[in-house]
Amino acid sequence: MRSLRAFGGACLVVSVVAGCTPPDLSGPTARPAAPRAVGPAFDYPWGLSETDFGTLGGTRAGFNGADFDGDAVGWLVDASGRQRAVYCVLGNFWRDRTCKELGTLPGGSRSEAISIANDRIVGNSETASGATHAVLWTEDPAGGWKVTDLGTLGGENSVATRINALGYVIGASQVSTGEWHGYLRSPGKSLTDLIGNDKGWNIIPLGLSETDSLAVGYRAGGPGELHQAAYVKKWCLYVPLCDPAKPFQARLVGSFPYDTHLTGISDDVMSASLARGYQHFLSYYVAVGSTTWKQVPVDQFESVGIGYGKVIAGRWMCGTWPTGCRSLLWRAESNVTQELAPGKMNVTVRSIRGLYSAGSYLVNNTSHAVLWWYGPPVGVQP
Numbered sequence: 433m434r435s436l437r438a439f440g441g442a443c444l445v446v447s448v449v450a451g452c453t454p455p456d457l458s459g460p461t462a463r464p465a466a467p468r469a470v471g472p473a474f475d476y477p478w479g480l481s482e483t484d485f486g487t488l489g490g491t492r493a494g495f496n497g498a499d500f501d502g503d504a505v506g507w508l509v510d511a512s513g514r515q516r517a518v519y520c521v522l523g524n525f526w527r528d529r530t531c532k533e534l535g536t537l538p539g540g541s542r543s544e545a546i547s548i549a550n551d552r553i554v555g556n557s558e559t560a561s562g563a564t565h566a567v568l569w570t571e572d573p574a575g576g577w578k579v580t581d582l583g584t585l586g587g588e589n590s591v592a593t594r595i596n597a598l599g600y601v602i603g604a605s606q607v608s609t610g611e612w613h614g615y616l617r618s619p620g621k622s623l624t625d626l627i628g629n630d631k632g633w634n635i636i637p638l639g640l641s642e643t644d645s646l647a648v649g650y651r652a653g654g655p656g657e658l659h660q661a662a663y664v665k666k667w668c669l670y671v672p673l674c675d676p677a678k679p680f681q682a683r684l685v686g687s688f689p690y691d692t693h694l695t696g697i698s699d700d701v702m703s704a705s706l707a708r709g710y711q712h713f714l715s716y717y718v719a720v721g722s723t724t725w726k727q728v729p730v731d732q733f734e735s736v737g738i739g740y741g742k743v744i745a746g747r748w749m750c751g752t753w754p755t756g757c758r759s760l761l762w763r764a765e766s767n768v769t770q771e772l773a774p775g776k777m778n779v780t781v782r783s784i785r786g787l788y789s790a791g792s793y794l795v796n797n798t799s800h801a802v803l804w805w806y807g808p809p810v811g812v813q814p
Contacts, residue, residue: 480761480770484793485801488518488531492799494792495520496555497547497594497783504790504803505545505553508533517543517555517569519577522803534569534577545569547594547783549642553577554592554601566592566603566623585613585625594640602637602647612636616647616666616680626664629680635664639696639703639737646720648694648702651684659691660684661704663720686723696737696784703738705746715746717764728762730769737784741765745784756780759791761804772804 487493490508498504502522507515517534534553536543539560546555553569557579566582584590587606595601599619604612607625614626614636626635626647637647645666650659664680685694691707697720704716704725713734716725728735728744735746742764748771750757756778761770773779773793779802781791787806792799 479806481805482773483522483803485520485529485531485803487798488520488801493518493801494799495782495790495801495803496545498785498788498790498803499548500786502788502803502805503548505548506790506801507544515542515544517545519545519553535579537565537567537579537581546592549595549597552595552599554595556591564589564591566590568601582617583623585615585623593638596640597642600640600645602640604636614649616645626680628678629664629682630678631682633662633682635662635682638693641697646697648697650693659693661686661692661694663694685718686725695735698738698740701738701742703735703744705735715744717742717744730760730762733760736781739784740786743784745781745789747780761789773802
């Protein structure tokens with residue numbers, strides 16, 4: 433079975449379908465200065481705050497996602513070397529940090545939490561047979577968390593990438609042939625293959641709108657074919673005359689001679705990442721329904737998503753300096769770039785939701801789970 437870490441964070445789903453190349457840490461020894469676009473500072477009243485959650489009681493840890501309240505989910509590695517899904521709460525006025533392990537499917541020994549919304553968490557767990565399945569954790573009235581196997585599209589493995597406020601889940605699953613297809617799961621339903629759209633394309637979703645079932649990602653072609661930025665929407669939910677065999681409307685967004693992925697969506701604006709070569713990315717944003725792409729003016733910036741106020745989070749200069757990735761927030765409205773945890777090693781932001789960004793960095797060569805947000809610092813009452 434492929435390592436669950438390969439399914440999480442930076443390589444999530446893209447690694448499953450297309451393979452994930454580890455960062456090349458060769459390059460200049462001098463640390464380049466972070467880009468600073470001209471413009472006013474971020475105009476949130478409290479500025480950017482950061483909380484280092486440490487290793488969450490394990491030997492190392494990291495966050496993959498957060499919700500609109502700052503609750504965060506991710507993983508830790510315990511003393512036995514097993515990866516475990518974990519859920520953390522900042523608490524009253526960001527003072528009281530508490531974390532809990534979420535458990536695994538029966539017979540499994542490893543798990544990872546990927547995304548959280550409205551006290552529902554999705555991620556991946558090892559099964560008793562050694563496969564990996566997408567799972568949903570919900571609070572159990574009797575205490576603790578209940579884990580539900582979301583199953584597959586007929587193949588051995590599946591992964592979840594995001595859940596929204598309405599309970600829709602997106603991810604990818606193997607089908608009976610072993611090929612990976614994207615899926616969307618409506619609340620309480622089984623997985624629906626996104627290849628059943630009006631174009632017949634295989635759409636691999638990476639982001640999901642909060643108020644409906646619009647999933648953004650990329651069209652996966654055959655061997656050697658480029659990935660093309662695309663989105664799908666379950667547009668005929670309430671139209672009785674629509675074709676039930678093709679419930680999704682699929683659309684490409686532009687055409688480039690490079691692999692292009694839509695990475696997130698917020699308020700009908702989508703973030704995108706374009707791979708021009710090995711570890712060389714450009715980031716863009718584009719409104720839903722438009723084909724006019726606007727470039728983020730930062731070279732080698734790989735977006736992972738978009739939050740409130742058209743704030744795009746992403747990794748910068750990965751593979752170009754010896755201590756790993758750095759991460760940035762860039763705000764379209766004011767054309768301002770802000771570095772996350774400047775001076776730390778291998779700062780890796782994995783997602784953004786609302787005003788919260790989740791990820792990790794190294795402290796003494798050990799991965800720590802970290803949360804960033806626009807709000808008062810820990811212990812300060814707003």
